[in-house]
Amino acid sequence: MRISLNWLGDFLDIDISPGEIARRLTLAGIEAYAEAFGIMACEVVEVGDHPHADKLKVCRVFDGTGYRQVVCGAPNTRKGMKTALVTPGAILPGGIEVKTAKVRGVVSEGMLCSEKELGLSDEHSGIIEFDASFVPGGSVHRSLKDYADVVIELDLTPNRPDCLSHLGAARELGAILGRHIKPVSTGLDKVLDGAPVSGLAEIEVKAPDKCPRYCARIIEGVKIGECPGWVRARLEAAGIRSINNVVDATNYVLLELGQPLHAFDLDRLAGAKIIVRPADPGESFTTLDGITRKLSRDDLVIADADRPVALAGIMGGLDSEVTKETTRILLESAWFEPRSIRRTSKRYDLNTESSRRFSAGVDPEGIDRAADRCAALISDWAGGRVARGRIDVYPKPFKPIETDLRMDRLARILGKDIEAGEAAAVLEGLDFSVTESDTNTLHVRIPGFRPDVEREIDLIEEVARLYGYNKIPATRPVGYLKHPEIAKELIFERKTRQALVAAGASQAYNYAFVAPDFPERLQAPADHPVADLVQAANPIKVEFSALRTTLLPGLLYNVQTNVNQRAESVFLFEIGTVFKNTPRNDENLPVERRVVGGVLWGSAREEKWFGRSRDMDFYDAKGAVETILGGLKVDLGIVTWKKANQPWLNPHAAASLMMDHSVAGWVGEILPSVCSEFDVPWPVFAFELDIGIIGLAGKETIEYKSLPKFPSIRRDVALIVDEDLDAASIIEAAEGSGAGFVAHLDVFDVYKGETIPPGKKSIAIKIVYRSNEGSLESSRIDEENKVLVQALRDKLNAEIRDS
């Protein structure tokens, strides 16, 4: 809401600077900024060269409220001069609106003017030079004195529709400054000379729930034309362009009192009749913006005897609009039910000054006053006679809310005692009436213009914010000691993160939004779990219209980003939520899982002065997974790896991580076709694990195992086996060989090549023998090793290589 300081002066004597007004409002909860507006004197405090144009100067000027940068080409521009400034949003006498603009690349917040540009004379050789008596922010000429103004911009929260008017802002500022505002005078008594209103028109309200009050005045014999200059200046300051004297009068009252009004051309209302009713099913209506809309039964319309003439509280229609020929006005001032207006306004995405106020709640006690005020202004600006009396259909009279405020309750909420008398003074300053009081309780009547205040807690807030939050002490809670409980999922995630970062991975975060075609791009069939998407009903755009079922797409995009930036390697991980649409849980919500995903691409080690790089491969990705398992204290003995068949993975280089017969994740090489679909170079390796499953499998505490008391002896065995025989089978066979004292087994070499027959591979295992009873003789171990070797030969059809 833009508040004109000149206008505010109609209601309140102000003796503090605009900046101070803004600061005081802000500290009372109405965020405010002050800025000079209109046409005013200013002082040029600095003049600099324009970087791209020789003839232009970049000036810093003081406008009475603040400093701004203005680009000017006048030859007489110089530091220290006083001249005329027109701010953005103001309209030059010729009808051109000044805007914030870039002049040859430099921002200019307004323009410095010649006398001709201001319509003062034909002088145009340079900008005006004022003598020392002109004050920055002050008027430049008698004829333009209403145009020197300051706008206080209010950044309102939705609970304060009362401040959507100059009267409301003045009331708020008055309460802050501790002074009363001047009473509103409608000025109607001076112009009330028309015919009696009865018989001129008829009003019927068929939907009293949605329209508890409909009030009208009629003005006859008006002449449509322009409104006075000072009115135009005020409307411009508030951000509304002048249209004609009648429409301007309705807008003026809207901005002054906060009550939206609508002026109908009475002669264009069929049957001189207004009917407030729900729209008929299938009915359509063309609003002032020229758009024809099919209406819903839930919409409230204002109709004449034949057809709708306005979408109630939102916008009028083309058919009944005031035109140059209009002479008889029916002026509507009504109260519409906020939720109904809000629903219709949302349904048609139609936000107007009027709908904004009705949907937040206008003052039900100010309806008739606004009608009177506007009728008087129309009569004043457009001539005409105001018919005597109002047509006032008021089926559901407004009942103000009355509430008690207990001072002990206030003290308990705020942690600060405030005297009943002080609280009463604060509330009365805001035009609340305190009807009864004792030392602990105030009985308060809440005025109609504050729909946000209903309960005791609302009154406590009113008292607190005007008393001043910063006068309430800052104390510390005193309470029971206790250790915080940290969600165990978060602890798992922190351990996972720590393990991966130590292994060299960097953490990524992607939005959970994905395009719904990503399962196809991963080559997943429609019945694959990753294709079971949760979809948004109102997405921002199609790329953000589904929720990810795996972290892989985001991470593949991250590889692309980094490859485009010439990264030599990418090792990223993400910890995040994945979603699955079905089955729903008992709250009908989709299933969410926390997972960790990773991608690896490029060189495993950067090429440095000390050594060559090596390309990442499957085992780097698997190593990352094992690092996570280690970080979560998972015993590798309870984990098994099986070949996996995820659609996006190379079937010959893909594994599933199995825990207790359930799949806890996958790791593998992404298919070349999937890489090209995501525009990343092949090969990329990736993994994804369910942190919940793995975290829960981890040990909470590790029990110490006593250190071996006796030395171990190592034997190495090299076998030649079928190429497809996996390492796990060899280890399993060795473990089950029957050889005694085997403490540990490990594969330490795998070799395929010239000396090995085709279809075979050489695999070397290390066997560590140890006894807990005593030192083992080498000869004894040789015997055991023979048993083991024989078992490998028999079970695996292995040939033993001599080393």
Add this chain to the structure above:
Amino acid sequence: MQDFSRLDDLVQQALGIIEKAGSENELKELKVTYLGKKGKVTSYFKALGSAPAQERKALGQQVNRARQAIENALAVREEAIKLDALDQKLEARKVDVTLPGRPFGRGTVHILDQVMDRILDLFSGLGFDVVLGPEVETSWNNFDALNFPPDHPARDMQDTVFIEDEIVLRTHTSPVQVRTMKSRKPPLRVVCPGVVYRRDTPDATHAPAFFQVEGLMVGEHVSFAELKGTLNLFARKLFGEGDTRFRPSFFPFTEPSAEMDVRCFACGGEGCALCKQSGWIEILGCGMVDPAVFDAVGYDNEKYTGWAFGMGVERIAMLRHAIDDIRLFAENDLRFLKQFV
């Protein structure tokens, strides 16, 4: 027969040769040559027997001195050779101290997690539990229970992505507070971290998803004064000792509501571009829990009072690290991520 008058010459000659010896082996050979069983000096010992008796003692001393001198020279030389050898061995391992060290390849925790951890640690240090909740929520938990009535303008404050009629992507982590209150009785001290969603098109200051931390304290004597005291502790630890201020604001689920500002740390309060000339920087929203919220979760709102706060983690990270575009957090460019080691 040895000529004792030539012994001194022999010694001088020996010392000269020992001085030039280049290895320990050479020294061993020289020792044999002079002091061995058939050594040149040893032969003088043997000759002492045939020397005249009255000279024998003096000659004996002379030969002893000669042996001593050679032994000393051998020992000195041996030490020198060992030192030379060590020098050579060390020199062979000479490095260029200006070449970079071999990295161990540490990755980086995302800056948002670093900031989030810091915030959570500060509150858990004050005894706040850390609780989590789902990202896809019922509108009841996200709005109704938090005193956002249907068709109320307050719902416009948070543009919402809907999944179905009554299911939304949570617009704040407050529904986690609702869930916590529904499942636990006061007293309560919790913080809820997590991703929240808004129907915003990404630009330099808006993201369709971002992180929030919200906190809640409920008890029988919890007041606005304590809210101020606790949040002052937090803000001063996070942003450094400095003034704070509380401004009235509006949130449907708190009343009285406030926004908390800290003194601008870029200009110290003088006014600059960061603080839009105000000298203050807004860091979080807070307030006393609205009694309607207690009604919704079944707490006695006469018996219990509470306060809550919420802050955007991206905003805090941007302020602390002078990051000027919120989209950088989700771009995952390693050149950005790796700056926050």
